[in-house]
Amino acid sequence: MPQGDHGKAVWAAGRRLPASRVRQAVPAGPVTRALYRFVEHTIRHEPAGGVTCELFCTAHDCGEGSGSQSEQGTAQDWALRHTGLNPGHDLFRRVFTDHARVTRAE
Template sequence: MTYAVYRFVQHTIRQAPEGGVTYEAFCMTAGCRAESGGFEDQDDARDWCLRHTGRNPGHDLFRRVVTDYARVLRDEE
């Protein structure tokens, strides 16, 4: 007969600063496929939205995406 012992270990997930953060914006106006691309500074993504609306009246709805990285760490016992 085979026996198994299971040991459950707690883990924590936290933002990994070394991965950085990326800010992106996508115009959600019907038929417009404009997207900002990734920026390291959220002000750059905001400015892209403002410029896009200025050049394209009526394009005033955006989907904003913030991407960061996370690391899972084993809790100390």
């Protein structure tokens, strides 16, 4: 490569290219960089959120439920009454819901 131009000219196969054939690298937009830091977290039951219980009758074409109850006994009482009024409705799906808190591990 000939000396003296200090990178101002573009050379290809030993000869200088005309300025009309030189393409400049132009960024399409601002360059964005991201740094990812992976931090461990823990998840635990949050007692302040409470626990709710709900029972659903699984008998064919029934679908009735106790509704969300803050006391498990209230939901169970509903299931006992429901079975008493509807013989054969003796299987229930129980759903317990609580709250969880995620915290960064130290």
